[in-house]
Amino acid sequence: MNTQRSAIVERESGEVEAGAFLASMIEYSDDAIIGKTLDGIVLSWNKAAQEIFGYSAEEMIGRSLLVLIPPGRLAEERRILAAVRRGERVYHYETVRLRKDGVAIDVSVSVSPIRDHAGNIVAASKIVRDITDRKQAREKQELLDRTTLLLQQKEVLLEEMQHRVLNSLQIISSILLLKAQAATSKEARSQLEDAHHCVLSVASVQRHLHDAGHDGLVAVPQYLTELCQSLSDGMIGDSRRIKLVARVDGGDVDSVTATSLGLVVTELVINALKYAFPDKARAGEVLVSYDVTPSGWRLVIADNGRGYPTRAGSPTKGRGLGTRLIESLARQLDAQVETQTGPNGTSVSLAHAHPIVRSPELSATV
Numbered sequence: 001m002n003t004q005r006s007a008i009v010e011r012e013s014g015e016v017e018a019g020a021f022l023a024s025m026i027e028y029s030d031d032a033i034i035g036k037t038l039d040g041i042v043l044s045w046n047k048a049a050q051e052i053f054g055y056s057a058e059e060m061i062g063r064s065l066l067v068l069i070p071p072g073r074l075a076e077e078r079r080i081l082a083a084v085r086r087g088e089r090v091y092h093y094e095t096v097r098l099r100k101d102g103v104a105i106d107v108s109v110s111v112s113p114i115r116d117h118a119g120n121i122v123a124a125s126k127i128v129r130d131i132t133d134r135k136q137a138r139e140k141q142e143l144l145d146r147t148t149l150l151l152q153q154k155e156v157l158l159e160e161m162q163h164r165v166l167n168s169l170q171i172i173s174s175i176l177l178l179k180a181q182a183a184t185s186k187e188a189r190s191q192l193e194d195a196h197h198c199v200l201s202v203a204s205v206q207r208h209l210h211d212a213g214h215d216g217l218v219a220v221p222q223y224l225t226e227l228c229q230s231l232s233d234g235m236i237g238d239s240r241r242i243k244l245v246a247r248v249d250g251g252d253v254d255s256v257t258a259t260s261l262g263l264v265v266t267e268l269v270i271n272a273l274k275y276a277f278p279d280k281a282r283a284g285e286v287l288v289s290y291d292v293t294p295s296g297w298r299l300v301i302a303d304n305g306r307g308y309p310t311r312a313g314s315p316t317k318g319r320g321l322g323t324r325l326i327e328s329l330a331r332q333l334d335a336q337v338e339t340q341t342g343p344n345g346t347s348v349s350l351a352h353a354h355p356i357v358r359s360p361e362l363s364a365t366v
């Protein structure tokens with residue numbers, strides 16, 4: 001008998017301890033844990049519930065939970081209660097509830113029926129988690145994902161556009177070359193070939209823009225070196241002993257500046273190759289140099305040819321379309337042109353005295 005009594009006492013004290021433990025877990029949980037009747041009247045209200053909703057236990061116990069439900073969501077609470085009465089559980093239902101100060105918060109709600117010893121559903125326990133931060137983070141991430149997708153689409157469109165521009169320029173330059181080959185007059189052929197090289201130089205800007213990514217900038221060293229290579233491939237025949245040397249330094253410029261620099265180089269290199277070395281047996285050199293100076297940049301195209309033709313002992317001033325083109329490009333580049341010519345060669349320099357203004361809005365006004 002004594003043994004029986006002590007077993008009962010032990011069991012009871014164990015139940016008391018477990019009950020206290022459970023009560024403490026509920027009280028100090030981070031989630032709001034609310035006990036309610038099947039009509040939604042609050043039976044218990046822990047600390048987290050007070051922190052999340054702003055109501056104290058005294059204010060809420062005995063009061064309807066409907067006070068937390070935004071007017072448009074009353075039917076939702078009725079549905080949840082009906083499910084609990086049927087013995088069903090509701091897991092992590094994301095919805096909106098009202099705090100005491102009227103502010104709506106995003107919450108995740110789980111509801112379970114509570115049964116008595118006979119198994120009858122007598123109440124419900126509701127666990128509410130404040131997911132405002134989580135939801136905001138999720139929405140931010142969704143926005144970020146959408147923006148990234150739009151940026152990717154923009155990049156694809158830009159790439160496609162640049163590709164088409166490049167294609168079109170290459171087609172135009174090929175047509176000019178075909179026309180040059182078909183031209184019967186030497187003058188017409190020469191003009192068409194020059195136009196072919198000008199279009200190629202503009203196409204080359206597009207290719208460099210395309211290769212360099214989408215910052216709208218062109219790396220001058222690579223661009224001008226490649227341009228010189230293509231001019232030399234296209235113009236210096238095997239029988240001519242002319243060397244075209246490119247010494248190009250410097251960084252990036254916008255596409256409009258690159259286009260102008262390329263057209264200047266094209267025109268002046270073609271002039272040198274056409275006029276500076278009439279004696280085909282004589283070796284010659286054309287040097288293209290581009291340097292960034294502390295105050296800007298300097299582009300020089302120099303040859304060691306025969307110089308401008310002279311009239312009455314002094315060189316004639318070139319007034320061809322090419323000279324006007326160079327003047328116009330120099331204005332656009334805000335550069336000073338200086339030409340030196342004599343029997344030992346010709347040098348044309350363009351010097352820009354301020355850091356380059358990177359303005360993609362500048363329009364080509366050649």
Ligand SMILES: Nc1ncnc2c1ncn2[C@@H]1O[C@H](COP(=O)(O)OP(=O)(O)OP(=O)(O)O)[C@@H](O)[C@H]1O
Pocket residue numbers: 194271272273275276303305306307308309317318319320321322323324346
């Ligand atoms: N590097 C050079 N060496 C010798 N003569 C040159 C050189 N550059 C230009 N010239 C002379 O100056 C003239 C004018 O050149 P400019 O570029 O203005 O016109 P063009 O080349 O004759 O015609 P366009 O440029 O319209 O094809 C040339 O015809 C040529 O006689």
Ligand SMILES: [Mg+2]
Pocket residue numbers: 267270271320321322323
């Ligand atoms: Mg010319």
